[in-house]
Every structure is written in C-alpha cells, then in structure tokens.
Amino acid sequence: xxxxxxxxxxxxxxxxxxxxxxxxxxLSKGILTGADDASTIRLxxxxxxxxxxxxxxxxxxxxxxxxxxxxxxxxxxxxGLVLATGARAAxxxxxxxxxxxxxxxxxxxxxxxxxxAGRLVTRPRxxxxxxxxxxxxxxxxxxxxxxEVTVVGRDAPLLPQLGAHLADVVVAAAxxxxxxxxxxxGGVRLRGAGPATTVDLADGRRFEADLVITAIGCRPNVxxxxxxxxxxxxxxxxxxxxDRCRLVPGVxxxxxVAAFPGPTGHRRSPLWTSAIEQAGTAAAALxxxxxxxxxxxxxxxxxxxxxxxxxxxxxxVAGPPAVVDGDPDVGGALLRWPETTAVxxxxxxxxxxxxxxxLAG
Amino acid sequence: MKITVDRDRCEGYGLCEERAPRLVHLDDDGELVVDVDxxxxxxxxxxxxxxxxxxxxxxxxGA
Numbered sequence: 001x002x003x004x005x006x007x008x009x010x011x012x013x014x015x016x017x018x019x020x021x022x023x024x025x026x027l028s029k030g031i032l033t034g035a036d037d038a039s040t041i042r043l044x045x046x047x048x049x050x051x052x053x054x055x056x057x058x059x060x061x062x063x064x065x066x067x068x069x070x071x072x073x074x075x076x077x078x079x080g081l082v083l084a085t086g087a088r089a090a091x092x093x094x095x096x097x098x099x100x101x102x103x104x105x106x107x108x109x110x111x112x113x114x115x116x117a118g119r120l121v122t123r124p125r126x127x128x129x130x131x132x133x134x135x136x137x138x139x140x141x142x143x144x145x146x147x148e149v150t151v152v153g154r155d156a157p158l159l160p161q162l163g164a165h166l167a168d169v170v171v172a173a174a175x176x177x178x179x180x181x182x183x184x185x186g187g188v189r190l191r192g193a194g195p196a197t198t199v200d201l202a203d204g205r206r207f208e209a210d211l212v213i214t215a216i217g218c219r220p221n222v223x224x225x226x227x228x229x230x231x232x233x234x235x236x237x238x239x240x241x242x243d244r245c246r247l248v249p250g251v252x253x254x255x256x257v258a259a260f261p262g263p264t265g266h267r268r269s270p271l272w273t274s275a276i277e278q279a280g281t282a283a284a285a286l287x288x289x290x291x292x293x294x295x296x297x298x299x300x301x302x303x304x305x306x307x308x309x310x311x312x313x314x315x316x317v318a319g320p321p322a323v324v325d326g327d328p329d330v331g332g333a334l335l336r337w338p339e340t341t342a343v344x345x346x347x348x349x350x351x352x353x354x355x356x357x358x359l360a361g
Numbered sequence: 362m363k364i365t366v367d368r369d370r371c372e373g374y375g376l377c378e379e380r381a382p383r384l385v386h387l388d389d390d391g392e393l394v395v396d397v398d399x400x401x402x403x404x405x406x407x408x409x410x411x412x413x414x415x416x417x418x419x420x421x422x423g424a
Contacts, residue, residue, distance in 0.1 A: 025416045040370070044412040044422065272416050273376065301374065301416075308372065348391025351375025 020045070020054075022110060025272055028134055029303055031113040032120065032141035038110060058085070061228035063251065080250055080286040083225075083239060084279070087218035087256035087270055092129065092190045094219065101193030104214045107138055116213070120145040124210030127199055129188055131157030131181065133302050135215035136174060140304035142213075143177045150180040152199055152207055153216075154187040163316030165335075166309070166343065169328060173305035182207070190214075218270055220257045240266040243293035245282035252286050254278035260296065273299040297355065312351070313341030313358035324357065336360070362400045362422055364408055366393050370419035377420055381411035385420075393419075 021043040030036025046052055057071040067075045089106035092098040107116055116138075120126075126142045128135045131153035142149045151157055157174075158167035171181065186202020196212035220238040225231040230247060232240065238259035245252045245260070255275035259266035277294055284291035301310040317337045325347070326333035332347030334357070342357035364384060373391040384404060388394050400408045400422070412420035 023416055023418050026418070030417075041418050043418055044409055044420075047406065047409065276376070276414050299374075299376075301372075303372075310374070348373045348387075350387040350389065350391055351373075351378065352387075 024109075027110065027113040028107060028137040028141065031110070032107075032117050032138070033144050034117060038114075057224075059224055061225055061230065063228055063230060063248070066250070078250075080252070082279075082282055082286065083247065083251065083253040083257060084255045084275075084282075085221040085224070085257050087220050087238075087268075089214065090217045090219045091214055092188070092216065095216070097187060098190035098196075099192055102190045103193075103195045104190070105196070105211065106214050107134065108218070119211055120147060123147050125208075126150070127152060127207050127209035127212045128215055129153060129190070129199060129212060130215035130217070131155060131183060132215065132217065133158065133161055134217075135213075136170065137302060137304045138213055138215055139174060139179050140177070143174075143179060143305070148178070150182065150207055150209070152182045152188055152201055154183060154185060156183055157181050159316070161316060162311075163318055165320055166311075166315075166317065169345065170302075170304065170307060170309070173307050177305050179305075218256060220259075220268065222257060237266060238268040241282075244285035244291055245278050245294065246285050250286075252282035254282040258282075260294070262296075269296070269298075271298075271300055273297075299351070299355075307345055309343060309345050310349070310351075310354060311341060311343045312354040313337070315341065317341045317343075362405055362408070362424060363398065364395045364400060364412075365421040365423065366395060367419045367421070370417045372417055372419075374416055376414040376416065377411035380414050381407045384408055385411060 023041045023043060026036050026041040030041060058068050059071045060069045067077050069075055089108040091104045091106065093102060093104060106112055120142060123146045126147045126149045128139050128149065128151045131151050135151055136158060139149045139151050157171050182201055182205060184202040189200045190196050191198040191200055197208055199207045199212060222231055222239060238257055239247055239253040240259045241247050241253050243261055245254050245258060247253050255278060256268065256270040258278055259268045277296060281294035298314060299312050300315055317340060321335035321337050324334040324336055328345060333345045334347055334349060336342040336357050339361050342354050344354060371393050373387055375387050378386050384397055385393055385395050408422050412422050
C-alpha cells in the first residue's frame with residue numbers, strides 16, 4: 001500500500017510545445033473557419049493543487065518501481081497512475097496504403113489546424129480521404145473557405161458512424177454545398193512521394209487535388225508503454241480496461257487511449273464526452289475500492305454544412321426514426337429511435353430532455 | 362466569483378449543467394441560464410469543473 005500521499009501530477013506525453021489545454025472539438029470547426037483562435041478555445045486551468053508539467057513527454061513506465069520516466073530524464077513516482085495519453089491521427093502510410101515518401105496532411109492538434117487554415121486561404125482544390133465525422137467536418141470547413149472538395153474513402157460517407165438515415169441527412173446537405181463523394185470497399189491508395197496530391201480508389205478511379213487531407217481515424221498513443229509489461233501484443237485497439245477503467249491494480253486509463261468494455265468487446269470511443277465520463281470513473285476507481293462501474297451515456301455531436309446535430313444514445317442507428325418535432329427536410333427536427341437514441345438537428349433541446357427521449361420506449 | 366457565458370459560443374451541449382446543476386441549467390429552449398450571481402465559495406470548484414467540460418470553452422469563471 002502507498003506510504004505517504006504524493007502531490008497530484010499531470011504530465012503529457014507527446015505534446016509538442018507547451019500549449020495550455022484547449023478544446024479539440026473546436027479545431028475542425030472554429031479554428032479551420034477562422035472563427036476561433038488559440039485564446040478562445042483555451043480550457044479553464046487545472047486546480048491549483050495539481051502540479052502540471054507541460055512540454056515534456058513520458059517515455060517509459062516502470063510499474064514495479066511505480067515510476068514514469070520523462071524525456072528530460074526525470075523520474076516521477078506515483079501511488080496511482082492515470083494513463084490518458086490520447087491518440088494521434090492515423091495515416092494511410094500507417095495502414096500500408098501510401099506510396100513510399102508520401103507526406104500526409106492530418107488534423108489532430110492546434111498546430112495542424114493552424115497550418116491547414118493557412119493553406120485554405122489560397123482556396124486549393126481539396127481531396128479529403130475518409131468519410132467519417134472528422135472527414136466531413138473538414139470538408140465543411142474547406143467548403144466554407146471557398147474550396148472545391150471531394151471526399152473519398154472505403155465506406156459510404158458517415159454510414160458506419162451514424163447509420164443510413166442520419167448519414168443521408170448530412171450527406172444531402174454536403175452535396176447541396178457542392179461536395180462530391182466517392183467510395184469503394186477496396187479502399188484508397190495515396191500515390192507519389194512528397195506532399196500528397198493524387199489518390200487512387202480501388203475501382204480504378206484517380207482523384208487529383210492541390211491538397212489531400214487524411215482523416216481516417218486515430219491511433220492510441222501506447223508505444224511508450226512497451227517494456228512496461230502493461231501493453232498487450234495487440235494494442236492498436238488501445239488499453240483494454242474493465243468497467244471501472246482499471247488496467248491493473250494502481251493503474252487506470254481514460255479517454256482516447258482507453259478501450260472500454262461493451263456488448264461488442266473492448267472498443268475505444270474517442271469522443272469528448274466519453275473522455276469526461278471515463279476520467280471520473282477512473283479517478284474514483286483509483287481512490288476507492290468500492291467505486292461504481294461506468295455505465296456509458298453516449299452523447300455525440302457534429303456541426304457541418306449548416307447542420308448542428310446532437311445525439312444521445314447509441315450510434316449508428318438502424319431504420320427510420322419517429323419524428324418527435326419539426327421537419328427534417330425543413331429547418332430543425334427532433335428524432336428518436338425508441339429505447340435507443342434521440343437526435344436533435346438544428347434545434348436546441350435541453351440535454352436532459354434528449355437523454356430522456358433516447359431512453360423512452 | 363461569477364460565471365460568464367459567451368452567448369456566441371454556447372451551443373447548448375449541456376455538459377456544464379450535468380456537472381453543476383445548482384449553478385447553471387438549460388431552459389426549455391435549450392438556452393443556458395446562470396442561476397447564481399455570485400458563486401458560493403463552496404461551489405467554486407464545481408463551477409470550474411463545469412467550465413472545463415464545455416467543449417466550446419463558452420464559460421468563464423472570474424471576478
């Protein structure tokens with residue numbers, strides 16, 4: 001058991017520079033469109049009793065000695081450890097779908113967003129690889145900047161994430177804004193070395209643009225745990241925790257790096273609200289043996305192509321919804337899939353009401 | 362200490378209300394209402410927690 005209590009510490013592996021914590025959801029929205037800058041998306045500072053170290057990376061873990069080694073050589077001891085090292089952008093190079101020497105543009109952190117916003121000023125023709133939520137949000141920002149945009153990917157846009165009904169709503173809005181879509185189950189390949197401009201789809205179609213943006217998801221930052229004994233052989237899916245976010249005694253994980261157990265096995269859920277829920281559960285589990293398990297209450301939102309969509313409950317949703325209020329084709333609407341999910345589109349609804357609607361039969 | 366809402370930023374996500382239900386709430390139109398003028402001393406940490414979970418950084422806690 002722990003001896004004397006030690007001060008709370010927060011160290012951030014892999015952080016470039018020493019930026020204060022900021023809102024990542026704002027990157028694909030306000031920062032790209034220029035509505036926000038670094039000062040407006042800054043998050044409230046941590047309480048004064050948290051000793052924070054930024055600009056350093058955790059490079060290895062010795063759980064036997066209960067020490068984290070930082071890249072400046074310091075060893076930080078702990079009684080309890082929270083692994084919250086997040087995720088980074090996945091690349092086509094990572095998955096073997098890029099020619100050697102390809103240089104990819106991704107959107108993951110503030111530096112990425114600033115660089116991309118700078119590129120959009122010249123209104124390049126843009127090709128977004130990946131038709132998930134990030135890909136379509138980026139497409140929306142590019143359209144707003146006056147760019148011609150095509151989204152290509154392996155899956156039908158937004159279908160795996162939202163289900164057919166909601167995907168149709170968003171994709172229809174994107175098409176009205178001039179976005180073109182193409183997908184093939186065989187996936188894509190990035191062609192040529194240097195900054196990417198050419199993408200081949202598995203059906204033989206070739207797409208060319210001034211700027212190619214890779215938005216194919218994220219990968220958990222776990223490599224620094226190699227050698228700690230805590231990293232499973234297969235770790236692309238993140239750190240598999242129990243329903244109290246515990247990895248091993250004295251170590252919990254939360255956020256984009258954690259794979260939480262669910263009906264389909266351990267899955268990462270790299271969303272703002274998942275990170276918040278897991279953080280609370282993880283901290284409680286570290287401090288109390290009788291801490292309650294987490295029952296996730298999924299809450300997802302996206303803003304793109306003039307649509308503000310908020311969803312409480314499971315996604316994707318199958319089949320058509322019941323329309324509670326409004327008209328999905330004209331202005332806002334409130335939709336529900338009984339006992340599963342409730343969605344508001346361009347309608348402000350108290351979150352408690354949306355949650356209640358999701359649960360109602 | 363007071364809670365200030367940037368109305369142009371607030372999208373009505375409601376995460377702040379779930380953290381600090383005695384300090385803020387969304388009304389029937391989904392607009393955020395601040396329920397206290399001065400934050401009681403024992404609830405300042407709760408207010409800061411509410412500000413921290415806002416995905417659009419719309420809340421400020423200050424004098």
